[in-house]
Amino acid sequence: MALLSLVHVDKRFGGVNALTDVGFQVEQDEILGLIGPNGAGKTTLLNCISGVFPLDGGSIHFAGQRISGLPPHRIARLGIGRTFQVVKPFLSMTVRENAAVGALFGASNLQPRLAFQAAEEVLELVGMAAKSGHAVGSLTIPDRKRLEVARALATKPRLLLLDEVMAGLNAVEVEEALDMVRTVHRSGVTIVLIEHVMKVVVGLCQRVVVLNFGQPLAAGTPEEVLRDERVIEAYLGEKYAARVRRAGG
Ligand SMILES: Nc1ncnc2c1ncn2[C@@H]1O[C@H](COP(=O)(O)OP(=O)(O)O)[C@@H](O)[C@H]1O
Ligand SMILES: [Mg+2]
Structure with a gap:
């Protein structure tokens, strides 16, 4: 049985469909990456899992128990820890x-x-x-x-949700942060991480889910996802183009 399971998750903010029919599972002991363009719904998804936002549809189960509908402190007590994008x-x-x-x-x-x-x-x-x-x-x-x-x-969570904990770090600091996440994982914590640095995703994650406009676009190993034409078009193309622009090319 999966440690975390999302089924048909919907979340709206007024007229914005932040999440539409999102479903995937997180297995015990894996590191799952959550990637996608800005505004894709990644942080919203972590907020839904940790109980900050109620769902507009679907359900979330953790360790066999339904957690959607519970308040954040109850979900924390059941064993889900999370970081915030803005510390x-x-x-x-x-x-x-x-x-x-x-x-x-x-x-x-x-x-x-x-x-x-x-x-x-x-x-x-x-x-x-x-x-x-x-x-x-x-x-x-x-x-x-x-x-x-x-x-x-x-x-003391069984599942840790990390929201862009490598953002703003230089290359050396990213390497050190990678070691930290590996140490935490080895201590027996399952991890879901939102990350924009592809080196981190490839270096840490066994599996990746790509969100685009609030919908799952692709899922698979980092290698599978990074060569997926739809992912390149929706996300990686934009990132590589931005890198070329920054380099003045
Ligand atoms: N508290 C909120 N109130 C209204 N709209 C929100 C709120 N949080 C997120 N959104 C909207 O939901 C969409 C997804 O945002 P977010 O989850 O922050 O994306 P990401 O983390 O992938 O960059 C965006 O359109 C954003 O403006
Ligand atoms: Mg975010």
Whole structure:
């Protein structure tokens, strides 16, 4: 049985069909990539899975239980953690305190002492243990991304949803972030990640789902999807063209 299963998922915002008949499954222990042009509905899909938005149609099941219709904190407690595309840490608090807030959100009746213990464990996992006493306001962008992953992991999720955690990183930082995601995955967490850097998608994902205008356009291994004519036309063509424009070509 799949760990996560989406069937006929619809989501509308007024007249905008943000998601139309989206269906796919995520198997236990895989890393699934979610790609597609800006505005394709990728973040909306994560918001639907994590319970931020109610669905307008369809259903979502996690570990055999229907989760669509449940509030975000219940879904977090069932074992789904997520990062946010726009990171909003509590700037006046330390790294450790921010991660502990994540632990308190995910669990019921967790003692603060245990929340701080969970925080230290996840900070170790993402390579931030040495900075756990630092003020968040003093962190670099890559470290803020790491903290965001730690905060999501502090709920001890079985499934982690990552929304563009590599955005804004340079090539070296992307390599380091790749290692971090691999470490998290090896610790036993299934991952769905939204990503624009194809090197990351190819380097991490066993399977990729492509969204376009809120609809699934293609699905398969990274190799299959990246040579799919429809994907090249709808997404990769635009990306490669943008790269040529940036290079002044
Ligand atoms: N909270 C919202 N209210 C209204 N429209 C939204 C909201 N969130 C997303 N949308 C719209 O839904 C579509 C998909 O957006 P989004 O999921 O952010 O795309 P992506 O993450 O793939 O770039 C866009 O047309 C966007 O404007
Ligand atoms: Mg997005």
